[in-house]
Amino acid sequence: MHGIALRYFVEVAQAGSLSGASERLHVAVSAISRQIAKLEELAGAPLFERAARGMVLSDAGRLLLTHARRTMLESESVLQEIAALKGAARDEIRVASVAGVARTFLPAAMARFRQDWPDMRFDLHVDTPREVLRRVAEGQAELGMAFNMERAGGLSVRYSRRAPVHAVMAADHPLAGRASVSLQDLQAYPMALTGSGTTTRRLFELGCALESVQIEPALSCNDPSPLHGFVYGSDAIMLGGYISVTHSLDRDQLVAVPISNAELQSRTLQIQVMQGRVLPPRTEAFIALLCGELDGLLAAQR
Known part of the structure; x- marks a missing residue:
C-alpha cells in the first residue's frame, strides 16, 4: 500500500x-x-x-x-529522527487535555521537562474528554490526559489512577473542617459547576439522581477557572479533582474536602495514546515524568 x-x-x-x-x-x-x-x-x-x-x-x-x-x-517520527542526525530536528510533543489538568499541572510539568530537554516544544489543546480522546485516536495528539468513566476504543491506557471529585471551598467555610461531605450537605450552599460536557458534571448529576438530591448551580461555566473567583471569600462550593486545584489551595486560601458519594469517588485520571503506535523517545520520557508526578500528587490527596 x-x-x-x-x-x-x-x-x-x-x-x-x-x-x-x-x-x-x-x-x-x-x-x-x-x-x-x-x-x-x-x-x-x-x-x-x-x-x-x-x-x-x-x-x-x-x-x-x-x-x-x-x-x-510513525513515518513522521522516523523523519524527525533523521533530521535530528543532521541537527535540524524540530522537537515537539502534541498533547490534548481536559481543562482541569491543563490549568496548572501540565504547564508546570512541561516547564520541568524542558530543564532536561531545553529544545523541546509543546502544543497543548484543551477540550472535553470526548474530544481529547478523539484527537489522540486520530493522531492529532501524541498523548491525551482526561478524567474518564469508561474505556475508549482504539486507545491504549498508559496511566490510570483513581481521582475522586472533591468539594472545594474557602478555608473558613462551615464545611471546611469536615473529613468528608455528602451531597445533602452541599444543598445548603451555592454551587459552582463546570459545563455539562465534563466528567465531573456528569458524575455529579448522576450522583444527585441516585440519591434523590436536587441541586441547581448558582454558577455554571464551561471553563473551570472563573469558578475559583466565585468560591473565593464566599460560602459557595465548586467541584474539582485534587490535581486540578492543588496548586491554588494555599494561594487562594481554599480547601478540598472529599465527597462521600460513590459516583464522585469513581472517577479516574488517565493518560492514553493511540493503540499500537510507537512513540518517539522524547514522548516516552515525558509520559514517564507525568506518571511520576501524578503518583506523588494523587498520593497526597485527602
Missing part, C-alpha cells in the same frame, strides 16, 4: 467525501478516486459505503484507517 494512496484515503475518511478531500489536498477528485479504487482492489473489499450524504467508512475501511494513521505518524 503506497503512502500517497493512504494519505488520500485518510483525507477522504476525515472529509467524508471526495470533493472535501480534494479541497483539502488541492488534488483533482479523479486522482483521489483512482487511488481509492486501487486500495479497494488491493484490499479486496470496499473501503467506503457511497451514500447521498457522502462516503462512510465500511468495516474494512475502519480497520485500514487505524493502520493508515499509525503508519503515517
